[in-house]
Each structure stands twice: as C-alpha cells, then as structure tokens.
Amino acid sequence: MEEGGEQTSLLVKENVSWAIGYGVATTCIGLALIGFLVGTPIFQQDEPCGSPVKSIFQVIVASFRNMTLEVPADSSLLYEVKSNHIQRTILAHSDDFRFLYKAAVISDPSLVYGGCRSSWSLCTVTEVEELKILIHLLPIWVTGIFFAAAISQMHTTFIQQGAVMNTKIGSLSIPPASLYSFEVICVTLWVLSMNKVLVPATRTYFANGAELTQLQRIGIGRFLMIFAMAMAALLETKRLQSVQEGELLSIVWQLPQYFVIAGAECFAVITQLEFFHGQAPDSMKSVLTAFALLTTALGNYLNSAIITLIAWVTRVWHSPGWIPDHLNKGHLDYYYWCLTALSLVNFVVYLYFASKYKLKKIVIC
Template identity: 45%
Template sequence: MIALGTGGIKPCVSSFGADQFDDTDPAERAKKGSFFNWFYFCINIGAFISGTIIVISKPGGSPLTRVCQVVIAAFHKWHIDVPHDTSLLYEVDGQTSAIEGSRKLEHTDELRFLDRAATISSADLKSESFTDPWKLCTVTQVEELKILIRMFPIWATTIIFSAVYAQNSSMFIEQGMVLDKRIGSFNIPPASLSTFDVISVMVWVPLYDRILVPIARKFTGREKGFSELQRMGIGLVLSIFAMVSAALVELKRLEIAMSEGLIHEKTAVPMSILWQIPQYFLVGAAEVFTCIGQVEFFYDQAPDAMRSLCSAFALVTVSLGSYISSIILTVVSYFTTQGGDPGWIPDNLNEGHLDRFFWLIAGISFVNLIVYIGCSIRYKYKKASRLNFM
C-alpha cells in the first residue's frame, strides 16, 4: 500500500509543480529547472530526517548522539595515552553491546586517537562514571564512529555518479530537443526517452542476478559474485561510457548541423532522436550496479544501530549530485560566454558545444573513478561479533 501511495503521489506532485511554469518564457524555463532540483532536494531531505532525527525516539538513542559522545569523551581525554593492550579498553560483558539491537564490534587499529573515548582513566575509576557515555564510551560505540569515517570517502565518490544521472532530466532532454523527433507520423517527446533508462534497469537486474553473478562467482569465489565496492565501481565505469556516448552523439549532430547549414538556425537537425538510446541505456545499467550496490554496501557495512542513518546519507547523494550538476553547468556557462562568445550551451545548441560539456562530465567522472578505486583498495570491512544462540 505504501508503494502504491508513493507511486501515485510523487509523479503527480512533480508534474503539478512543473506545470506552474510557462515553457514559452526563458526565465520561467530556467525556474522550472530549479524547481526540479529543489523537488529532489526536499524528497531526500525528508528521507534524511526520517533516518536521523526521527530515530532519536528509537530504543538505543540517536546515532548522532552516540557519535557526539565519542567525540566529546575523546576530546576530554586528549592527554591520556591509549593502552597498547586493547583488552583494557572499556566494553560491556556478554555477547551483546550496550547499544540495544547492535552486535559488538571488534576493535580496529585505525583512528587510534578515538580510542581515548574508551580508555578507562583514573578519574573514571574514582567517580565510577562507567554509566556516563559522555565520559566513557564502549569499544563498540567508538568503532561505530570509525566505520562512519571509513565509509565517508566511498559515500563522497558516489556523488559524481548522481551528477551523471541528473543529465537524464536536464542536458539529455536539451539535446533531444534539437534532434529529429519524428518516427513515421509520430513525434517522440524528448523527455519520454528516459523510459529507456527504466527499461535498461528492468533488463539489467535479472541479467545481473541470474547470469553475471553465477559467472563472477566462479572467478571470485564470492557468494555474491562481486563485492559491493566492485559492483559500484563497475557502475561508475558505465556512467563514464554514458557521457562518452552522449558526447559522440552531439559531435555527430553538430557535424550534420554544419553540413546542412543549420549552425545559426535554432532548429532540429535531421538526425534521429533514437541515437540517444545508448546513453540512456548505459545510465540505466550504471544504476543497477552503482545504486543497488550502494544501498547494499551502506546496509551491510553500517553498524547495526545506524543502518537507517547510513541509508539516509546514501539518498542524500542524489540531491548533492543534482546540485553539483547545476554548479558545473553554471560555471561552464559563465566562463564559456566571456568575451561575447555564445558559450558551450547557448539557447541555440547548434551554435554551441554541448559535446564539450559531456566530455567535461566524463573527465570529472574518470578522475572520481580513480579516487574511488584508491578509497576502495584502502577500505577495511567491518568486523562484528557473531551472536551464539546455542
């Protein structure tokens, strides 16, 4: 029922909001693009709030509160040396942690300065402040923060993917507007080609699950075929190919516009809009690898009591990606229109170089991929204790 309700509300709200803008007015068109940015922003802020602020009422307290407790306790004990024997760090007895619904986490040697929060000082022994988490935290609580810090670079490097995905509803549509939209006697609305993104997801999900995973399992020995990080990396590669495909289509379009003498005419060129299908299809394939891999990664690697928080952070990348795309577009427009030049993305795309914008996004994505690979190689998976029910 929730899925049906969400499916009915979201498309109606976005369409209703967009219908308030006049497509014939350039200023209104610009504001409509801003509306979609804020619409996505609000959706993901709502998801973020549901996974952070609302969970304060959950048993075990807010994850953000526990993070603050570790930081404050470690800061208060900045002058205390962390014992070399990690068994001397504070942890509750038994198999379960002090955090309700969370398994104990094994101690790691990274970010040792945070271990001060779990170091039992002479003042703790005298005041018996073992029950005050603002003064003394458990090893599990400290490890929760360490996991969040380790996950941050992976999270940050997925934002650029969302910037690529944002082209589905922005520059891809602008490109489609100046392509031949006629298929026989029927005109294809440029925005409708995003359907091929959805079709691609529908094709790639069963293909990945039933064919790619069994094949990969034989080579990697992993039950899932690929690790979450490998899966996300493949998606980032596919997103680069999507931008390259869009750039090549635009190069060909501009070549036809020049040969037909349409450079200074604001009109569509005689090149079928169906040439955009590969770029939409590649974005859809990238979604299956990166987005699903991201959801799985943040669920599996998040501390047991912080899964809602981490899932909320994963959704925030969509909003940030949309805004980074807008910022890049604004910067490109500013610098490429200096000296009276029409710029890369003028009102008449036949006079511009939209291909260079796509190449720029591809280049940024490639650099991001290199950073992601480096972060993935250095990433250490969490180690949680196993509960014994026997």
C-alpha cells in the same frame, strides 16, 4: 508506481493536457498513499532508542577530553559493555584512527563500576568503531555525489539535446523527457542480466565460488558512467555535424547512452544503498541509508553549479559559450567531455578508497 505515473503524466502533458497530466500524477500518488496506509499496520518495527548522531559527538568530545591519556596496547583494556546474561553484538577492534580510542580509555575504574560513567568522557569501543565506519564511508559517499551529478544529465542536458533532434519516429512524436521510461526498463533488464548471467558467471570464474563484492559492483557503475558521458559527447559532435549539413539526427541515437547509464545505475546506485545499509551499525542503519540517498540530491545541486559555472565562463571567454539557449550555436559536446574527465577522475579516486576500505567485523559476546 511513482516512476510509471511520472512518465504517463509526462506523455499526457505533452500530447493531451497539462491539467489531465497533473491529475494522472495525483492519482498515482494517492494510490501509493493508500497502499502505504494499508501496509503500515502489518509492518513490525523496533522502537528506536538513543541518538546515533549524539553518540558520534560523544566519541569526538571524549577523545579530546582524554587527549593526555595513552591508548593501551591491549585492546581488551578499553571500555566495552559486556553482559553474562544477555547476548550482545559489538564491533571488533581495528587499528586505524587510534586517536579516537582515547574516548574508550578507562582513567578511573571507580566511575565504570560505580555506575557514574559519563558518555561525554568515556565511550565504548563499539561506539568508537561506529564513528570510524562513518569516517571510512565518507570518501566513498563523496564519489557518489560526483557520480550523481553525471547521472542527473538524464533529467537536464539529455532532454535539451533530444529537444533539438528529430523527435519523429514514423508518425509518432517522442517527447525527449519520455526516454527516461526507456532507462527504467533498461535498469530492469540490467538487474535480470546481473542476477541470471553475471553472478553465475563470476561464481564459475572464481575458484572459491565467490561473487563480485558490493564495492566491485559500485566500481563497475562508476566505470560505466565514463562511457555514458563519452557516448553523449560523441553523439553531440555528430549531431552538430548533421545540423551543418542541413539534417536532424534522430532522437533514437540517444538510446544507447540511456542504456549504459541504466547499467551504471544498476551497479552503483542500487548496490550503494545495500552497501551503506549493510555496513551501518544497528543504531545507524536509517541514518546511513538516508546518507546514501543524499548523494542524489547533492549530485543534482552539484550538476546545477557545474552547468552554471561552465556556461558563464565559456560565455565570457567566447560568446555564446558551450551551453547557450540555442544548442546548435554552442558546444554541449565539450561539456560532456568535461563530465567524462570528471567521471574518470572520480573512478580513480573511488578505486583508491575502495581498495583501502575494511569491512566491519561483528563479535557476539
């Protein structure tokens, strides 16, 4: 509802009135709020207990406090809470970042069995594994920031590029920012295609009937972003040539790059949320879901920093620079090629860390 309201509001602002446009957006937000309030009483949720952030710091502090202790070769000697009456879900022991297991080394058994354990000096294996999951996810999360910086072109330079193109389709004038509606529609088409075509095809291709993993889907999204940025660069080169010839290229030529970005968003953004939520321990699902969404905000900030830096450097180097106020005097295509190279490097880095990533293993005891 928010995206539909945003696009409707944008069209009204461009063609009717800004006041009415904001009224449309306000109405949509109000309807969404009513729906939220109506649905809240029937939604059941467990009351949160403890702090996952506090647990992370406890493992770090305990690891350094127990720095002189040796980690036993037998992982069963490490501290873990077990119960003979209640079935519990714990995370399996893994061999990487063994230093952190110093936090689970039992130096004084009397403290454990006497009930005097301090969480700042002795942590469970599961708490250690939760921190290790966060460490493993961090590199993948960082690549998501660079991916988000590239995808944010839809809201920045793509609009600038469209504004200096021929926005007339017959008698209809198309606001450049409204092409985001086309991208939203394409995301829906990509989702349908993935579920109805790609997933069944992979089941047939792989002998064991397996599907593309979440990490593979995210990688496909990262890969598609390279093509989206390259398409935008080629289009801008073509647009500048048409300006020199005294013609304006139609804004319709922007649609393919929006279509490819929609595919990248479908594979990377949606799947990344599922992946972070699925890999998160029970105590950290909300935190890691918010962590995944944070890439969008940081990506927008990174994009602003990149644009500002490139505009300043190229203006000093050769006025008016690559991204001047009047794009016909600049070279936005060079900027897009820089993003293409950045997306390529980001994809390679992602492949490395994704290949090293080990999915969490759960043990019921």
